[in-house]
Amino acid sequence: MRKKLYNFAFFDEGSKREVRRAILKAVAIPGYQVPFASREMPIARGWGTGGLQITLSLVGRDDVIKVIDQGADESVNAVSIKRLVSGTTGIATTEDTREATIIQSRHRIPEAPLVEGQILVLQVPTPEPLRFVEPSEYATKRLHAEKEYSGAYLALFEEIMKHGHVSTGADHPVTVEDRYVMAPSPIPRFDNPKLNGSRALILLGAGREKKIYAVPPFAKVASLDFEDHPFEVESLVGKRCRVCGATGVYMDEIVDAAAAVYQCNDTSHCDAVLKARRAAFDGEGGAA
Amino acid sequence: MGYIAVRGGAEAIEASIERLKYMRLRKGRILEVAAIEAGMRALIDQVMSEASLYDEAMAAVSIKQAEGSPEEAVFLMRAFRSTLPRSHYSLTLDSRDMRVERRISASFKEIPGGQILGASCDYTHRLIDSVLIDESEEEASQWVADYLSPAEDDRSAVAHEALGAPLSAIDYVRALGLLRDRPIDDGEPRDVTKRALEFPASRSERLQILARGQTGAVTALGYAAIRGYGATLHPTVGELRVGLVSVYVPDPFSTSQHDDAEALGNAYYVGEVRITAVETLVPVSVRRGPDKSEIEFELGFGAVLGQNETKAIAVSLLDQCLETGEKRYATQDEEFVLLHVDSVEATGFISHLKLPHYVSFQSKLDSVRKARGT
Numbered sequence: 072m073r074k075k076l077y078n079f080a081f082f083d084e085g086s087k088r089e090v091r092r093a094i095l096k097a098v099a100i101p102g103y104q105v106p107f108a109s110r111e112m113p114i115a116r117g118w119g120t121g122g123l124q125i126t127l128s129l130v131g132r133d134d135v136i137k138v139i140d141q142g143a144d145e146s147v148n149a150v151s152i153k154r155l156v157s158g159t160t161g162i163a164t165t166e167d168t169r170e171a172t173i174i175q176s177r178h179r180i181p182e183a184p185l186v187e188g189q190i191l192v193l194q195v196p197t198p199e200p201l202r203f204v205e206p207s208e209y210a211t212k213r214l215h216a217e218k219e220y221s222g223a224y225l226a227l228f229e230e231i232m233k234h235g236h237v238s239t240g241a242d243h244p245v246t247v248e249d250r251y252v253m254a255p256s257p258i259p260r261f262d263n264p265k266l267n268g269s270r271a272l273i274l275l276g277a278g279r280e281k282k283i284y285a286v287p288p289f290a291k292v293a294s295l296d297f298e299d300h301p302f303e304v305e306s307l308v309g310k311r312c313r314v315c316g317a318t319g320v321y322m323d324e325i326v327d328a329a330a331a332v333y334q335c336n337d338t339s340h341c342d343a344v345l346k347a348r349r350a351a352f353d354g355e356g357g358a359a
Numbered sequence: 360m361g362y363i364a365v366r367g368g369a370e371a372i373e374a375s376i377e378r379l380k381y382m383r384l385r386k387g388r389i390l391e392v393a394a395i396e397a398g399m400r401a402l403i404d405q406v407m408s409e410a411s412l413y414d415e416a417m418a419a420v421s422i423k424q425a426e427g428s429p430e431e432a433v434f435l436m437r438a439f440r441s442t443l444p445r446s447h448y449s450l451t452l453d454s455r456d457m458r459v460e461r462r463i464s465a466s467f468k469e470i471p472g473g474q475i476l477g478a479s480c481d482y483t484h485r486l487i488d489s490v491l492i493d494e495s496e497e498e499a500s501q502w503v504a505d506y507l508s509p510a511e512d513d514r515s516a517v518a519h520e521a522l523g524a525p526l527s528a529i530d531y532v533r534a535l536g537l538l539r540d541r542p543i544d545d546g547e548p549r550d551v552t553k554r555a556l557e558f559p560a561s562r563s564e565r566l567q568i569l570a571r572g573q574t575g576a577v578t579a580l581g582y583a584a585i586r587g588y589g590a591t592l593h594p595t596v597g598e599l600r601v602g603l604v605s606v607y608v609p610d611p612f613s614t615s616q617h618d619d620a621e622a623l624g625n626a627y628y629v630g631e632v633r634i635t636a637v638e639t640l641v642p643v644s645v646r647r648g649p650d651k652s653e654i655e656f657e658l659g660f661g662a663v664l665g666q667n668e669t670k671a672i673a674v675s676l677l678d679q680c681l682e683t684g685e686k687r688y689a690t691q692d693e694e695f696v697l698l699h700v701d702s703v704e705a706t707g708f709i710s711h712l713k714l715p716h717y718v719s720f721q722s723k724l725d726s727v728r729k730a731r732g733t
Contacts, residue, residue: 076439083444089553106555110441115434116707118714141718145368148714154372178718196711207694209558234730240723259722279704281555305725323717324724336718 080127081159086110090128090283094274097285102247103215104198109281119152120278122175122194126156129190130173135163137171142179142321142336149177166339178241180262182320182340185271187288193256195277198284200244200254220252223295231300243302244295247286252295261304261321266292315344383426395419404633404665405429409702410436411552411571413632413664429574433702445553447608450626451545454636454662457602461666464528465596466640471531477601479668528598529638532656539643539655541682560693565681569674570663572700580690580700581673589680589690594641594659601666603631636662639675643683657682 080087093107112120119140130136138153140146144166152175157164165171168183175192185191201211204222214222223244230238237243241257245266255266256275266273266286273286286292296302310322312335320340322333335341396403396419403418410418410433418436425431461477464470476482532538541562548563556564569577585594607626639659646652659682661674680691689695699705 077442081442083442085444086441106557108553108555110552111434111437111703112441113438115710116704117709117711118707120707141715143368146715147368147372150368150372154369177714178716196708207558208698209694212557234726236726236729238726238730240726241719257719257722259718261722279708305722306729321718322721324721336721 077159079160080130081113081155082110082124082127087128090124093283094125094128094285097274097283098272098287100251101287101290102245102251102253102284104253104277104282104284106281107283109278112278113155114148114151116279117196118148119175119177119194121276121280121283122177122192122278123152123155123276124278125192125274125276125283126173126175127159130156130160130162132160132162134172135165135170137165137168137174137339138176139174139179139181139337139339140177142323143338145338166342168339168343178257178259179321179337180258180265182335182337183343185265185269187270189271191269191271191273193258193273193275195254195256195275195280195282197242198254198275198277198280198282200252215251218250220246223252224297227295227297227300231297237296237300237303245292246295248291253284253286253292255292259305259321260294260302261307263292263294263302263304268292312341312344315341315348317341317344390423392416392419392423395422401666402427402429402432404667405574405670406432406436408664408667408670409433409571409573410440411567411664412436412440430702430706433573434706437703441552445550447611448547448550449629450607450609450622452604452606452634454600454604454634457600457604457634457636458631459600459602460633461601462598463596464598466598467528467531470528470598478666529640529658532597532640537656538640539645539657541658556697558694560697562678562682565693565697566660566662566674566678568697569661569677569700572670572674573702573705574667574670576700576702576705577670577673577677580696581676584676584680584688584690589676589688592642592644592654594639594676594679596672597638597640597658599635599637599668599672601633601635601668603633605631633665634662635665635667635671636660637668637671637675639672639679641676641679 078084089108093105097103097105109121110124112123114120114123126136136153136156137144138149138156140149143149153164156162168174168181168185171189173190173192174181174185175194177194180191199208199211201214201223204226205211205214214220227237227239230236239260241259242254243260243263244252245255245263247253255263268289268291269286270288272288275284277283294302305321307319307322310333311318312320312322313325313332314334317335317340321336323336325332325334335344396415399419399422402422403415406418406422406429407413407415409429417439418432421432421435424435459475461479462472462475464474529538533540544562548567549561551564551567556568583589606629607623608629609622610625610627613622613625637660639661640656641659642654643657644652645655657679659675659677659679661671661678663671663674677690677696680688681693681696684691684693686692
């Protein structure tokens with residue numbers, strides 16, 4: 072019954088076209104949140120339906136998809152989304168960042184540099200960077216139209232006054248092409264610089280909030296900061312992956328009995344580093 | 360051995376889904392879809408209304424698959440709905456052309472056309488009926504046969520007469536000059552499932568969103584409105600109607616721009632849907648001069664798929680609240696009301712809190728440590 076009920080990539084073709092139109096507009100106006108008729112999906116609102124709608128509207132028979140959730144390919148929700156995409160399309164899936172044509176991700180930009188032709192789809196819970204300054208959608212739309220972002224800066228300023236530094240966690244706001252202030256989705260600050268001049272097309276989808284926006288390739292993206300309080304990424308000092316030994320990548324803090332230990336957050340990158348080390352080791356004739 | 364970042368998610372998910380199936384089947388009994396369709400009218404109506412998809416058979420399957428959870432059944436229906444092409448809009452349905460099954464007014468003892476109580480729990484005592492534990496299909500069939508036997512008056516035809524557009528209770532108040540009418544807008548409604556809602560919303564968009572709202576959420580906000588967080592004076596149900604309305608789709612090649620007789624003449628009949636339509640009279644105080652104010656009535660309207668009376672009344676109350684739009688009351692703030700009553704959106708976002716958040720949490724932890732200098 073299911074096979075007969077649903078089309079290739081779940082949506083009817085008319086719905087896909089509608090989503091693609093919104094995507095085209097988003098690419099044309101970098102950082103601007105394009106409202107779109109967000110459909111209900113077979114996964115729950117807040118579980119990546121915005122990203123999923125983008126992915127399903129774009130996916131073709133030759134695509135190879137990778138899905139990550141909080142950096143991990145095997146996280147439960149990543150597996151669930153991957154199953155849905157491959158189940159309704161029959162296309163190949165991968166864990167290797169370099170092999171994928173479409174990468175749907177929640178809260179991370181992969182460690183391996185993305186290249187031209189790849190599309191990164193980020194799932195977004197709250198697309199409005201001004202939402203915590205101004206709860207009304209009607210009002211925030213006007214603030215964007217007038218490029219009135221003093222509220223966003225004031226929020227950062229207040230944090231400096233209170234805590235001595237900017238204490239945003241993930242989802243630190245950015246300015247795209249010197250025009251729109253944009254929520255990069257809750258990626259860690261560590262990933263913010265990867266948005267700037269990205270070779271891959273980055274599409275952001277918020278299903279529940281019904282918005283699509285984009286960072287086109289090579290677009291200028293700057294994290295909000297002040298001259299005397301420059302933007303800072305999370306501290307990685309002294310952190311080394313306990314599995315592959317990598318440094319300088321975003322780490323998960325693993326709660327162990329005695330001390331904090333660290334492990335690569337990007338599981339695919341961790342595997343790649345391990346494989347490379349194993350190959351080098353074998354090449355030296357070290358392994359039997 | 361400490362906690363290892365979870366791998367093997369695929370197998371774990373598979374096992375969880377299997378377990379879910381086991382929980383549904385473990386007692387060795389299967390709920391027949393036909394039995395759900397026959398005996399769970401209220402739940403089916405609620406699910407169809409919140410899903411905004413009128414399909415009793417699909418609702419019954421969804422309820423079976425969801426093990427009776429309305430939240431989950433609505434979710435299934437909505438996800439199915441979004442794969443259906445939306446090719447046509449019906450002509451305007453006028454609830455006065457309804458084949459009435461139930462029609463009551465709380466404003467007047469007698470209304471033109473009479474009060475028709477129809478089927479309702481309103482007049483029952485909520486005592487659990489232990490007889491139902493052992494109810495048999497034979498007894499049930501016999502009871503129905505007796506009920507419909509010609510010896511009794513023609514029950515099968517009861518309330519299946521069209522009302523023939525009689526005066527409604529509302530028309531009476533209108534004739535007295537006490538009703539402040541809203542301008543009639545017969546323009547093409549903006550379909551909230553095809554265009555994202557933008558503010559300020561039109562009345563048609565509000566009524567659509569309320570009509571597909573979660574029953575409990577809409578009811579709670581309607582209740583808040585009449586308890587003092589919105590409507591200031593006690594509203595009255597002018598008329599509540601439940602019944603079947605015919606749905607016509609205009610001839611796609613017709614050049615007629617309006618829902619007139621010509622359009623109807625060329626239209627195609629596609630079936631009928633059961634709806635609940637409510638007109639509520641809300642008294643409002645109107646200033647007539649420096650120290651004179653009078654009471655007038657404003658109309659709140661609610662129409663929902665299926666027999667969902669509490670929800671339909673709550674919709675009508677919120678309609679009036681949102682038309683008033685004084686933002687000091689949450690129930691009159693359209694962003695507050697319209698963005699929070701949808702079942703799929705609300706349950707989805709709440710349940711997403713179960714997803715891992717360790718990247719964002721780690722990032723916050725970094726900030727907290729930096730602030731404390733540790």
